[in-house]
Amino acid sequence: xxxxxxxxxxxxxxxxxxxxxxxxxxxxxxxxxxxxxxxxxxxxxxxxxxxxxxxxxxxxxxxxxxxxxxxxxxxxxxxxxxxxxxxxxxxxxxxxxxxxxxxxxxxxxxxxxxxxxxxxxxxxxxxxxxxxxxxxxxxxxxxxxxxxxxxxxxxxxxxxxxxxxxxxxxxxxxxxxxxxxxxxxxxxxxxxxxxxxxxxxxxxxxxxxxxxxxxxxxxxxxxxxxxxxxxxxxxxxxxxxxxxxxxxxxxxxxxxxxxxxxxxxxxxxxxxxxxxxxxxxxxxxxxxxxxxxxxxxxxxxxxxxxxxxxxxxxxxxxxxxxxxxxxxxxxxxxxxxxxxxxxxxxxxxxxxxxxxxxxxxxxxxxxxxxxxxxxxxxxxxxxxxxxxxxxxxxxxxxxxxxxxxxxxxxxxxxxxxxxxxxxxxxxxxxxxxxxxxxxxxxxxxxxxxxxxxxxxxxxxxxxxxxxxxxxxxxxxxxxxxxxxxxxxxxxxxxxxxxxxxxxxxxxxxxxxxxxxxxxxxxxxxxxxxxxxxxxxxxxxxxxxxxxxxxxxxxxxxxxxxxxxxxxxxxxxxxxxxxxxxxxxxxxxxxxxxxxxxxxxxxxxxxxxxxxxxxxxxxxxxxxxxxxxxxxxxxxxxxxxxxxxxxxxxxxxxxxxxxxxxx
Amino acid sequence: xxxxxxxxxxxxxxxxxxxxxxxxxxxxxxxxxxxxxxxxxxxxxxxxxxxxxxxxxxxxxxxxxxxxxxxxxxxxxxxxxxxxxxxxxxxxxxxxxxxxxxxxxxxxxxxxxxxxxxxxxxxxxxxxxxxxxxxxxxxxxxxxxxxxxxxxxxxxxxxxxxxxxxxxxxxxxxxxxxxxxxxxxxxxxxxxxxxxxxxxxxxxxxxxxxxxxxxxxxxxxxxxxxxxxxxxxxxxxxxxxxxxxxxxxxxx
Numbered sequence: 001x002x003x004x005x006x007x008x009x010x011x012x013x014x015x016x017x018x019x020x021x022x023x024x025x026x027x028x029x030x031x032x033x034x035x036x037x038x039x040x041x042x043x044x045x046x047x048x049x050x051x052x053x054x055x056x057x058x059x060x061x062x063x064x065x066x067x068x069x070x071x072x073x074x075x076x077x078x079x080x081x082x083x084x085x086x087x088x089x090x091x092x093x094x095x096x097x098x099x100x101x102x103x104x105x106x107x108x109x110x111x112x113x114x115x116x117x118x119x120x121x122x123x124x125x126x127x128x129x130x131x132x133x134x135x136x137x138x139x140x141x142x143x144x145x146x147x148x149x150x151x152x153x154x155x156x157x158x159x160x161x162x163x164x165x166x167x168x169x170x171x172x173x174x175x176x177x178x179x180x181x182x183x184x185x186x187x188x189x190x191x192x193x194x195x196x197x198x199x200x201x202x203x204x205x206x207x208x209x210x211x212x213x214x215x216x217x218x219x220x221x222x223x224x225x226x227x228x229x230x231x232x233x234x235x236x237x238x239x240x241x242x243x244x245x246x247x248x249x250x251x252x253x254x255x256x257x258x259x260x261x262x263x264x265x266x267x268x269x270x271x272x273x274x275x276x277x278x279x280x281x282x283x284x285x286x287x288x289x290x291x292x293x294x295x296x297x298x299x300x301x302x303x304x305x306x307x308x309x310x311x312x313x314x315x316x317x318x319x320x321x322x323x324x325x326x327x328x329x330x331x332x333x334x335x336x337x338x339x340x341x342x343x344x345x346x347x348x349x350x351x352x353x354x355x356x357x358x359x360x361x362x363x364x365x366x367x368x369x370x371x372x373x374x375x376x377x378x379x380x381x382x383x384x385x386x387x388x389x390x391x392x393x394x395x396x397x398x399x400x401x402x403x404x405x406x407x408x409x410x411x412x413x414x415x416x417x418x419x420x421x422x423x424x425x426x427x428x429x430x431x432x433x434x435x436x437x438x439x440x441x442x443x444x445x446x447x448x449x450x451x452x453x454x455x456x457x458x459x460x461x462x463x464x465x466x467x468x469x470x471x472x473x474x475x476x477x478x479x480x481x482x483x484x485x486x487x488x489x490x491x492x493x494x495x496x497x498x499x500x501x502x503x504x505x506x507x508x509x510x511x512x513x514x515x516x517x518x519x520x521x522x523x524x525x526x527x528x529x530x531x532x533x534x535x536x537x538x539x540x541x542x543x544x545x546x547x548x549x550x551x552x553x554x555x556x557x558x559x560x561x562x563x564x565x566x567x568x569x570x571x572x573x574x575x576x577x578x579x580x581x582x583x584x585x586x587x588x589x590x591x592x593x594x595x596x597x598x599x600x601x602x603x604x605x606x607x608x609x610x611x612x613x614x615x616x617x618x619x620x621x622x623x624x625x626x627x628x629x630x631x632x633x634x635x636x637x638x639x640x641x642x643x644x645x646x647x648x649x650x651x652x653x654x655x656x657x658x659x660x661x662x
Numbered sequence: 663x664x665x666x667x668x669x670x671x672x673x674x675x676x677x678x679x680x681x682x683x684x685x686x687x688x689x690x691x692x693x694x695x696x697x698x699x700x701x702x703x704x705x706x707x708x709x710x711x712x713x714x715x716x717x718x719x720x721x722x723x724x725x726x727x728x729x730x731x732x733x734x735x736x737x738x739x740x741x742x743x744x745x746x747x748x749x750x751x752x753x754x755x756x757x758x759x760x761x762x763x764x765x766x767x768x769x770x771x772x773x774x775x776x777x778x779x780x781x782x783x784x785x786x787x788x789x790x791x792x793x794x795x796x797x798x799x800x801x802x803x804x805x806x807x808x809x810x811x812x813x814x815x816x817x818x819x820x821x822x823x824x825x826x827x828x829x830x831x832x833x834x835x836x837x838x839x840x841x842x843x844x845x846x847x848x849x850x851x852x853x854x855x856x857x858x859x860x861x862x863x864x865x866x867x868x869x870x871x872x873x874x875x876x877x878x879x880x881x882x883x884x885x886x887x888x889x890x891x892x893x894x895x896x897x898x899x900x901x902x903x904x905x906x907x908x909x910x911x912x913x914x
Binding site: 229230231233235255257258259260262273433502602 | 740741756759760761762763767775776780781782783785825827829841843845846871872874876908909910
């Protein structure tokens with residue numbers, strides 16, 4: 001029997017051929033310079049038995065969806081016709097030789113085995129391959145290999161346990177492709193036709209619309225206005241300090257701060273009147289700083305933008321290459337829990353040879369190993385991102401790959417080690433009617449922190465002894481004054497978090513959307529500047545920025561005030577902030593001011609669409625239903641936008657031409 | 663005749679509930695126009711509800727009803743205590759824990775039909791029912807996420823966090839006004855939970871410091887009620903007042 005195997009990219013085809021053939025395969029060139037056909041024998045076991053295998057690959061998608069040529073003109077037929085114009089699936093022009101190769105190879109084969117990446121896109125590419133192969137031979141048996149990394153045993157196991165292509169995922173992707181095409185084209189033409197004539201800078205720009213791009217831009221504009229409109233306000237607090245055993249113990253006020261000076265003075269005076277403070281709680285207890293969760297794509301991108309001096313897009317590209325070379329597992333995953341059956345010790349062992357973290361890894365192998373924490377997400381397709389084999393930095397191609405690889409390994413080793421441990425002391429005092437609190441931490445065991453250099457945990461001074469019920473006269477108590485400061489502009493990590501929380505894009509595509517709004521000159525990035533003279537940075541507990549700001553130490557801070565000292569040190573370090581351009585502001589403001597229920601600048605419509613895709617994958621709805629519903633929604637928005645076009649134009653005049661009269 | 667004697671009975675009834683006595687004339691006016699009148703207990707409840715909804719400065723209470731001492735708002739006085747229980751009505755409420763601007767942003771988000779829980783932007787239901795609690799999305803990082811399964815952090819229930827401090831403007835039956843500062847947290851006090859015009863009895867022994875009445879659960883009995891017109895005006899004008907205070911452009 002002859003089997004045709006097709007992978008999503010050449011590197012995977014090569015690696016799989018290598019494993020299956022045991023290194024004994026013949027290599028033939030195809031018409032495409034990147035695509036090779038590897039021929040060898042392999043025993044698929046009970047399924048197909050001993051076979052002659054041709055292993056080849058595609059380069060991602062080979063087909064695309066297009067409108068017929070009569071829709072080429074941007075004005076006629078009018079863009080709204082694109083919502084229900086016919087569409088055709090065609091082989092992309094630059095992929096015809098790849099499709100031909102598959103068609104030809106299929107002629108000699110009785111079976112086809114798909115080796116595309118195991119995610120939604122991969123499933124659809126698998127479908128495209130099937131269609132191309134069927135043109136050569138429509139009696140093929142079709143199977144699919146399920147794998148998430150290209151380590152040898154894993155690949156051999158996948159080859160012996162073939163499954164079927166999942167039509168539901170194929171349908172979900174095909175719905176997404178069609179929606180993106182119709183909606184993207186219709187609104188892009190709408191924007192260009194109507195706004196370019198305004199002239200000035202608009203005449204020469206690409207004014208594209210994408211259902212993910214716009215909400216992403218919306219987040220940036222939203223934050224921009226929050227920064228711009230912000231009004232600082234003074235606040236007051238009471239600080240109590242007591243010196244004992246040569247240590248200054250600072251107590252913070254349980255009210256934290258009040259936005260009224262007179263009230264603070266009244267409360268302060270009552271503290272002074274009481275004279276003595278009364279210790280109401282003394283507690284010493286072990287505390288920990290938790291090791292990180294297993295690594296997901298979104299988390300990797302966020303960390304990369306914070307600590308690895310690269311954008312999410314660059315991190316994804318580097319990770320993709322590392323995966324293609326077999327150094328790390330599949331980098332597109334939502335899973336933050338390792339399957340209990342996975343042999344993680346083995347993977348740790350492989351890192352023991354490294355001269356940077358080898359010793360740490362050996363320590364884990366010798367008994368320090370801990371089963372990683374289990375997160376709550378499981379995409380049922382891929383494990384968390386982890387290293388497969390050790391790679392010395394000399395075998396990696398560039399600095400991006402080195403940094404990402406190092407991060408993946410350190411993260412993985414951190415997951416497999418113990419939490420950092422410390423001792424926390426809490427002292428509460430009642431001073432007059434007011435409660436004050438002091439907190440101290442001593443770090444006892446660093447554990448995972450030794451390898452996970454991206455996090456810090458700094459102990460504070462040891463607190464002197466206080467006894468329960470004790471009365472003392474505080475050394476000093478005074479009123480402090482501060483001012484609220486505006487939130488920061490969004491960082492890429494903030495933006496990814498917002499997209500993630502609001503269902504904009506998938507973990508795999510977020511970075512592309514972020515890149516897109518920069519390419520379109522809707523937003524610009526600038527290095528974050530340190531702010532001066534800020535006494536306290538706590539604008540608003542609900543602020544989405546909180547999680548993303550400060551970076552270092554922030555996690556400790558949110559868990560137990562432990563890292564409070566460090567979390568103040570914000571910014572610097574090459575973190576970029578996103579600021580909308582005038583064009584970006586005009587577009588979002590324009591759509592927001594049109595005032596229909598769901599502006600295109602808000603995440604709601606897109607989120608709905610994303611949820612529908614999920615429903616298709618889970619078999620709860622069908623491709624056609626989703627297409628009809630979503631197209632109807634966007635068509636409605638289209639007509640409303642057309643009706644209120646002058647609002648959009650006015651926003652452009654106001655922000656781009658600085659002309660308020662229009 | 664009958665109404666007058668009923669009014670007296672109602673007055674007694676209110677008095678025995680610890681409420682100051684409204685004048686007989688006011689009670690008569692507040693009695694339902696029915697003959698025969700409903701039973702006494704129902705009448706007392708009715709009149710009490712009227713009292714809670716009335717502006718007490720408007721010749722409602724008997725002239726003997728307790729009011730604040732004359733110098734209550736004097737900032738020179740370090741500390742004094744109320745000598746009698748005083749019925750007051752709420753004129754204004756301010757959450758001193760939140761900046762004005764933070765409150766402005768919240769109000770504007772709600773006006774846009776949005777709210778956030780954590781990082782997620784939520785569309786509010788359009789039918790006007792606000793079951794959505796004000797989600798104080800905790801600043802969860804991945805570390806915390808296992809600790810808060812619902813994905814929602816912070817203030818459950820009332821929407822006003824535990825360590826909030828409010829300042830009220832309180833008015834007695836003579837029209838004297840004084841600031842009331844939450845010395846210890848009182849659960850019912852919160853923007854949206856305490857009404858404008860709501861009645862409070864501040865108990866004898868309550869501390870007045872530097873002209874500010876200090877409120878704590880032991881000296882502050884919240885009686886309920888509201889004055890609809892005041893409440894509406896307060897809420898309608900809230901955003902504008904907040905913006906004016908911080909000097910923001912009120913048109914926007």
